[in-house]
Amino acid sequence: MFTVPSLSDLNLAATLPATLLALGASVLLVLDLFVPKGRKALTAWLALAVLGVSLIVALLSLGDVVDLGTGEGAFFGLYIADSFTDAVSVIVLVTAMLGVAVAYNYLERTGMQRGEYYVLLLFSALGAMLMGAAGDLVTVFVALELLSIPLYILSGFRWRDEGSEESALKYFILGAFASGFLVYGIALIYGATGTTAFGGIWAATRDLLAADAATKYVLLLGAGMVLAGLGFKVAAVPFHMWTPDVYQGAPTSVVAYMSVAAKVGGFAALVRVLAWGLPDFVLSGQSAAAWQSTVWLIAALTMILGNVVAVAQNNLKRLLAYSSIAHAGYILIAVAAMGTAGVANEAARAVVIYLMAYAFTNVGAFAVIVAVERDDGGHTDIDNVRGLAKEQPVLAASMAVFMLSLAGVPLTAGFVGKWFVFKAGLAADLVPVTVIGVLTSAISAYYYLRVIWFMYFEEGEGKAQIAWPLAWGISVAAIGTLILGFFPYLLSDMARGIALAFGG
Amino acid sequence: MILNEWVFVGLFFLLGPVLLVVPIALSKWLAPKRPTPIKQDAYECGAEPVGLAWKQFRAEYYIFALVFLVFDVELVFMFPWALAYNKLGLFALFEMVIFVLLLVVALVYTWRKGALEWS
Amino acid sequence: MELTLFVIVGAIALLSAVMMLISENAVYSALFLILNFAAIAFFYLMLDAGFLAMVQLAVYAGAIMVLFLFVIMLLGADPVRHTTPRKLRWLPKAAMVLAVIFLLTASVAIIRGDVGAVGGVAPTLTADGQPLSFGSPAHIGWLLFTRYVLPLEIVALLLLVAMVGAIVLTRDSVGKRPPVVRRLANPPAELERPIVGESGQS
Numbered sequence: 001m002f003t004v005p006s007l008s009d010l011n012l013a014a015t016l017p018a019t020l021l022a023l024g025a026s027v028l029l030v031l032d033l034f035v036p037k038g039r040k041a042l043t044a045w046l047a048l049a050v051l052g053v054s055l056i057v058a059l060l061s062l063g064d065v066v067d068l069g070t071g072e073g074a075f076f077g078l079y080i081a082d083s084f085t086d087a088v089s090v091i092v093l094v095t096a097m098l099g100v101a102v103a104y105n106y107l108e109r110t111g112m113q114r115g116e117y118y119v120l121l122l123f124s125a126l127g128a129m130l131m132g133a134a135g136d137l138v139t140v141f142v143a144l145e146l147l148s149i150p151l152y153i154l155s156g157f158r159w160r161d162e163g164s165e166e167s168a169l170k171y172f173i174l175g176a177f178a179s180g181f182l183v184y185g186i187a188l189i190y191g192a193t194g195t196t197a198f199g200g201i202w203a204a205t206r207d208l209l210a211a212d213a214a215t216k217y218v219l220l221l222g223a224g225m226v227l228a229g230l231g232f233k234v235a236a237v238p239f240h241m242w243t244p245d246v247y248q249g250a251p252t253s254v255v256a257y258m259s260v261a262a263k264v265g266g267f268a269a270l271v272r273v274l275a276w277g278l279p280d281f282v283l284s285g286q287s288a289a290a291w292q293s294t295v296w297l298i299a300a301l302t303m304i305l306g307n308v309v310a311v312a313q314n315n316l317k318r319l320l321a322y323s324s325i326a327h328a329g330y331i332l333i334a335v336a337a338m339g340t341a342g343v344a345n346e347a348a349r350a351v352v353i354y355l356m357a358y359a360f361t362n363v364g365a366f367a368v369i370v371a372v373e374r375d376d377g378g379h380t381d382i383d384n385v386r387g388l389a390k391e392q393p394v395l396a397a398s399m400a401v402f403m404l405s406l407a408g409v410p411l412t413a414g415f416v417g418k419w420f421v422f423k424a425g426l427a428a429d430l431v432p433v434t435v436i437g438v439l440t441s442a443i444s445a446y447y448y449l450r451v452i453w454f455m456y457f458e459e460g461e462g463k464a465q466i467a468w469p470l471a472w473g474i475s476v477a478a479i480g481t482l483i484l485g486f487f488p489y490l491l492s493d494m495a496r497g498i499a500l501a502f503g504g
Numbered sequence: 505m506i507l508n509e510w511v512f513v514g515l516f517f518l519l520g521p522v523l524l525v526v527p528i529a530l531s532k533w534l535a536p537k538r539p540t541p542i543k544q545d546a547y548e549c550g551a552e553p554v555g556l557a558w559k560q561f562r563a564e565y566y567i568f569a570l571v572f573l574v575f576d577v578e579l580v581f582m583f584p585w586a587l588a589y590n591k592l593g594l595f596a597l598f599e600m601v602i603f604v605l606l607l608v609v610a611l612v613y614t615w616r617k618g619a620l621e622w623s
Numbered sequence: 624m625e626l627t628l629f630v631i632v633g634a635i636a637l638l639s640a641v642m643m644l645i646s647e648n649a650v651y652s653a654l655f656l657i658l659n660f661a662a663i664a665f666f667y668l669m670l671d672a673g674f675l676a677m678v679q680l681a682v683y684a685g686a687i688m689v690l691f692l693f694v695i696m697l698l699g700a701d702p703v704r705h706t707t708p709r710k711l712r713w714l715p716k717a718a719m720v721l722a723v724i725f726l727l728t729a730s731v732a733i734i735r736g737d738v739g740a741v742g743g744v745a746p747t748l749t750a751d752g753q754p755l756s757f758g759s760p761a762h763i764g765w766l767l768f769t770r771y772v773l774p775l776e777i778v779a780l781l782l783l784v785a786m787v788g789a790i791v792l793t794r795d796s797v798g799k800r801p802p803v804v805r806r807l808a809n810p811p812a813e814l815e816r817p818i819v820g821e822s823g824q825s
Contacts, residue, residue: 584764
């Protein structure tokens with residue numbers, strides 16, 4: 001411990017996707033200062049290039065084509081470079097690339113075009129990636145902040161508009177509060193186990209339970225607070241209140257990115273904390289981890305509330321906000337399943353599969369709203385997609401694909417995601433919550449199909465503004481949704497290598 | 505009683521306020537008072553004061569304070585670095601160079617955006 | 624001795640927090656907050672976390688309070704200046720009394736060596752490279768630049784993002800007046816609006 005380390009001890013190569021992104025984002029921030037106003041397309045292209053390079057490296061590493069020294073930790077174990085890290089990186093980077101494509105025209109026509117947008121987006125993507133790579137609660141915390149703070153700023157990007165300002169303020173204040181919970185939880189876990197590293201927590205938990213010390217309740221409280229802090233990020237009930245207001249007020253291109261990125265980051269960290277750090281935290285008289293019952297209860301509440309309230313929404317952004325709450329609930333089934341010994345690996349894979357499917361689908365759905373929205377930020381009600389099928393058949397067809405995928409109809413990515421999640425839930429004997437998942441999916445079909453009904457069977461002007469980066473973004477998202485739906489093995493292959501480092 | 509480096513901190517705490525209060529109190533007791541309206545005016549570098557001090561400040565102060573805060577936090581990390589440096593050597597130097605470079609980026613950004621100018 | 628110290632400083636921390644809340648003058652509130660921060664810094668010192676105590680003073684009681692005061696003055700302290708009710712006129716005097724008690728307690732305790740004896744500010748590690756003692760600045764430096772170097776560099780990125788955010792949200796583009804000032808051109812009606820709007824149909 002007390003020998004002076006050298007640079008090779010950092011194992012920088014294993015962190016290459018993240019390091020490249022960090023370097024690229026910092027350089028882009030400086031370069032953008034010299035890109036004249038009106039030529040910001042250059043910044044957007046460079047941002048795409050940075051994300052693309054990082055994505056290629058992450059994909060190569062995920063596919064075991066190149067060995068970056070994964071499997072070992074980097075930065076003294078604070079960065080774990082394994083398949084889970086690579087998979088999370090891929091999801092985040094795809095989301096960010098779609099996010100840039102969706103944003104460019106929208107920023108241009110709403111007068112928000114500033115280079116900082118892309119730089120902040122890159123930094124927030126880096127935060128989400130690092131949350132997936134975290135091997136220590138300290139990394140989780142700083143990475144969460146790196147994910148969140150750019151998102152607060154981006155929510156307020158249209159600060160002339162009161163809705164955007166309100167959205168940023170609300171998100172920031174509640175987010176800071178949630179971070180407080182997380183830090184307090186981390187402190188309690190540290191107090192109970194004497195370490196913040198997941199490996200250390202895992203080992204200390206065993207000793208703690210063997211000694212049957214009362215300290216285990218401190219650990220329980222700490223785990224609960226971490227759950228609350230991260231539950232806020234992924235918009236799980238009862239920490240979901242901010243979601244509809246923030247999604248409605250923030251610029252739509254931001255929401256397209258953030259609705260996925262924040263979820264990926266939050267769930268990645270949850271998986272790391274619960275499955276890597278606390279899988280064996282089983283209180284006496286129970287067969288599964290102590291946090292499992294809480295998580296599945298939250299999952300059930302989240303699915304019910306999200307889906308039921310979404311039925312009553314007439315604003316598309318609010319509708320998708322409640323839908324995103326509901327989807328957090330589905331993923332939480334898999335998170336809860338990780339508490340059962342022997343199912344943990346399968347459940348962690350289900351989380352990754354669901355998030356990948358959700359990334360294409362949800363960014364795509366918001367991208368369609370971006371196309372429909374007017375320059376002043378209005379025109380996002382469900383009434384505004386009336387007649388879209390006549391005027392913009394391709395756009396309407398893409399939206400239909402996204403809605404079907406969100407509803408979980410077979411042959412779409414959403415179905416594959418739900419399939420693996422429910423399978424994990426059943427494997428862990430969480431039958432009631434899985435049944436609730438299936439039932440609420442049926443409810444959700446109503447409001448997703450309603451959007452399709454409005455596009456295809458109602459008369460209206462169906463106006464939309466599409467230019468090519470946006471069109472490309474929507475096309476990639478729609479094709480991705482379909483391909484992953486037709487070839488589910490692509491998703492399961494991607495998650496194949498994910499295995500717990502300890503226990504499991 | 506253990507004498508340690510904190511003694512100076514404690515003495516500073518004790519003497520600071522004393523040195524602040526004593527001159528003011530002394531001049532209050534000793535100085536002759538023959539007030540005129542001009543003498544009682546607030547002293548502002550010799551110029552005649554206009555309006556009240558409780559007016560709205562300019563937003564530039566706020567940006568300056570923010571920039572100051574960021575570099576203040578940077579210094580918080582530099583202090584322990586300096587103390588551990590003699591044992592850590594090049595390794596820590598490399599890390600600190602990256603750390604400082606990132607903040608130089610921040611400074612360049614602030615500068616180019618004109619936030620350091622009094623517009 | 625430790626208990627006595629804790630009771631005195633704890634009472635000061637609590638009282639200053641309460642006074643911060645009941646004071647209707649935002650500037651007074653900010654000053655009470657400084658006292659509160661100082662008391663909390665003293666707690667850190669009692670817990671042998673001398674470095675944290677110094678950071679608390681430098682960052683919170685220093686930089687962040689300057690920021691708070693600028694924001695208060697930016698929004699205009701004038702509207703609240705005359706509104707201090709008669710029954711709260713004792714607040715400034717109480718503040719001074721509290722501050723004097725705090726300074727005396729803290730300095731006497733520090734000089735006597737009741738707090739801060741462990742750790743110290745000594746800029747050394749022991750001969751074999753072991754940190755002097757847990758929680759000393761040298762030890763923190765050692766940990767920050769070996770094991771916790773990844774969070775450290777992430778923090779640098781965070782500071783960078785914070786700076787970008789502050790400028791993005793307050794400046795239009797190069798050289799223009801910040802929007803905050805323009806918004807305050809017609810303040811009262813706008814300021815009285817609730818900041819958080821109706822939360823919709825949830």
